[in-house]
Amino acid sequence: MAVRDIWWVTRRLTRSRPVDDRPDRATEVFLAHRNLLFTIAYEMLGSAADAEDVLQETWLRWAGVDLDEIREQRAYLVRITTRQALARLRVLGRRKESYVGSWLPEPLLTAPDVAEDVELADSVSMAVLLVLETLAPTERAVFVLREVFDLPYEEIAEAVDKSPAAVRQIAHRARAHVAARRPREVVSAAETRSALAAFQRAAETGDLQGLLDILAPEVVLLGDGGGIKQAVPRPIVGADKVARLLIGGFGRVAELMSFRPTQVNGHPALVVHQDGELDTVVAVRIDDGRITGLYAVRNPEKLSHMAREHTLSRFA
Structure with a gap:
């Protein structure tokens, strides 16, 4: 409602x-x-x-x-x-x-202005949201309110029912935890679009070498079908394994599939339609110009918010 x-x-x-x-x-x-x-x-x-x-x-x-x-x-x-x-x-x-298989955040079709706020777009990227999953609930709340929304410690303390001194300690601990796991640098939208375009061409044409060229050697593929749609049950690691799995999967239904670039969680991403129906949202993590993380959300219960644009904001 x-x-x-x-x-x-x-x-x-x-x-x-x-x-x-x-x-x-x-x-x-x-x-x-x-x-x-x-x-x-x-x-x-x-x-x-x-x-x-x-x-x-x-x-x-x-x-x-x-x-x-x-x-x-x-x-x-x-x-x-x-x-x-x-x-x-x-x-x-x-x-x-x-949960059946890997759990991934629910993708959002975001308005163009979300990408213009670089800090906001970074904080809602699939890669960073997965890092936030490794925090305890209170740590996550403190990190989000302090690092993303820059709220004063006193205000955060009221929200999480802690003292300001305790909140400062939690924020320091959470900041260090996230810094050790988040992407090393903020990647430009142009670089992400370029990597996605190369990935899309290779996937559509079944070009194994093209995929190997754009995938980092240590790339990780995560798939979320929620037990409703078929997806990889556990992370697949390594460019060769990921590329061969994707070529095999796309090849079986290539004539029924179409790829379309879009904006998801403030970053370029791909939506995959099969028989005209939204089937998968593919988000990526880019490091040094190559794809190090592939996040494929297929659970239909998580795709309902791809029907309309969402406006996210760090300000009222």
């Missing part, structure tokens, strides 16, 4: 005042911060569907507060969203333990 739908449902249920087409004050404030809150929730969860659920829960709590008693509305909304996302993150952790 969209935020505006929640507003209408709430108004119709409460009947506290006449229903018209003008948002009330609480709704206007919430909608003004919606993109920021969604981005925080998505970065913490790696799931757009769960981020939308967190926003619904945030709205229901926000609709019940007295705005005249709230001094910092943005901080208050961020605090609610963070706490709801933390609760959801712990549930997701238990869910992932029984």
Whole structure:
């Protein structure tokens, strides 16, 4: 349910005042911060569907507060969203333990302006979201709020129910953890598009050598079918293994497949259609001009947010 739908449902249920087409004050404030809150929730969860659920829960709590008693509305909304996302993150952790095959973040079709904010685009890339998966829930919340959204330690402390001193220590530990695992440098969109174009040409033509040329020797392929669609059950490592697997897989259904470049999570990516239906989203990690990570999301439950563009934001 969209935020505006929640507003209408709430108004119709409460009947506290006449229903018209003008948002009330609480709704206007919430909608003004919606993109920021969604981005925080998505970065913490790696799931757009769960981020939308967190926003619904945030709205229901926000609709019940007295705005005249709230001094910092943005901080208050961020605090609610963070706490709801933390609760959801712990549930997701238990869910992932029984997930079939590799778990990958849910890809988002993003608006062009997301790519213009280099720090934001980097933070929502598939590669970085996977690094964030290795953090404990509170570490992830602190890292996201501090490193991505540059919130003061005192505000983060309120959101995660820790002291500012404890938050500083958590932030330092999380920063070091992520720095050791994230891509070494931010790669330009042009370089990523070039690598993807080479990958696409090789895949479409069955050019094994073309794939070997663009894949780094230590490339890792991860596939997420969620037990619904066929995907590699565990990571495939090495250019030769990955290239031969892809050529074999594409070759069997080549006449039914089409590749289209698009913008996913603020970066160039490929969408693969089979028989005219969206089948796979392929995101990549690039290091030194070659593909070091291939992330193929096939789980249809994770592809619903590829139907429309999402606007992510680090600011209200």
